[in-house]
Amino acid sequence: MDSHNIMFFILAALILFSSIACVLTKSILRAATYLFFALVGTAGIYFILGYTFLGAVQLMVYAGGVVVLYVFAILLTRGRKDQLSQNTKTKIFASALLSLAGLGIFVFAILKGNFATNPLAAPNEGILSMNDVGSSMLSTGDNGFLLPFEAVSVLLLACIVAALVIARKR
Amino acid sequence: MIQINCLLILSAIMMFAGIFGFLTRRSTLAILLSIELMLNAADINFAVFNRFLFSGQNNDGFFFTLFSIAITAAESAIAIAIMINIYRHLKDLSADKLDKMKW
Numbered sequence: 001m002d003s004h005n006i007m008f009f010i011l012a013a014l015i016l017f018s019s020i021a022c023v024l025t026k027s028i029l030r031a032a033t034y035l036f037f038a039l040v041g042t043a044g045i046y047f048i049l050g051y052t053f054l055g056a057v058q059l060m061v062y063a064g065g066v067v068v069l070y071v072f073a074i075l076l077t078r079g080r081k082d083q084l085s086q087n088t089k090t091k092i093f094a095s096a097l098l099s100l101a102g103l104g105i106f107v108f109a110i111l112k113g114n115f116a117t118n119p120l121a122a123p124n125e126g127i128l129s130m131n132d133v134g135s136s137m138l139s140t141g142d143n144g145f146l147l148p149f150e151a152v153s154v155l156l157l158a159c160i161v162a163a164l165v166i167a168r169k170r
Numbered sequence: 171m172i173q174i175n176c177l178l179i180l181s182a183i184m185m186f187a188g189i190f191g192f193l194t195r196r197s198t199l200a201i202l203l204s205i206e207l208m209l210n211a212a213d214i215n216f217a218v219f220n221r222f223l224f225s226g227q228n229n230d231g232f233f234f235t236l237f238s239i240a241i242t243a244a245e246s247a248i249a250i251a252i253m254i255n256i257y258r259h260l261k262d263l264s265a266d267k268l269d270k271m272k273w
Contacts, residue, residue, distance in 0.1 A: 023187050117222045167255055
């Protein structure tokens, strides 16, 4: 039981608690806060896997950008009803049953799948260097991702324009 | 001693928490929060499969996760712009009140 495993259990407990609390809490602002903690825990999982760049991107884009955007949207659209509206008991029960059944099937399939993998070793720095990330992003070779990279940049441009057009005052 | 099963079950629980929220929430912003949870669970799976099964061979899962994060950010920006526009017109964001597409 080294520090690597202890950190994993702390992060797993954080993620489990916050993602379940995120969908069960009544106030939507609290739901956004719990989502924030679930995303930070996910960044920690990426760090444990050794993908440090991915963890940093997750922290910057999700925890720094998307959650702040959500909090602004929640505060901007808050009216008299900031509580989440109530559902009927049958609907909540049916949804919980459906989710638990799906989760049971997933867990069964995962445990049955029997992946022949070694347990995760403590991450070393050399899994994926920034050099590899950069050259993969801009190459067209075997491990190259130039086309999706350019497609994402066009997507972001379209997204900026569309957000301005949709949200502007008429 | 972190096995692949631990991480996969962790992301499965996150996924189904998101599905539960998606089915029970009424406010469209809360539905979007649940969608974020589901996307995040899928991202964890990409990274985990790449790290455990193909470490040292290729990095496809890593880049899938990277692009997925970018697309999610774009998606939530557009969705929030739409929400704010809806709120400006209807003053209500409950999914069961949004039954007319034209205003």
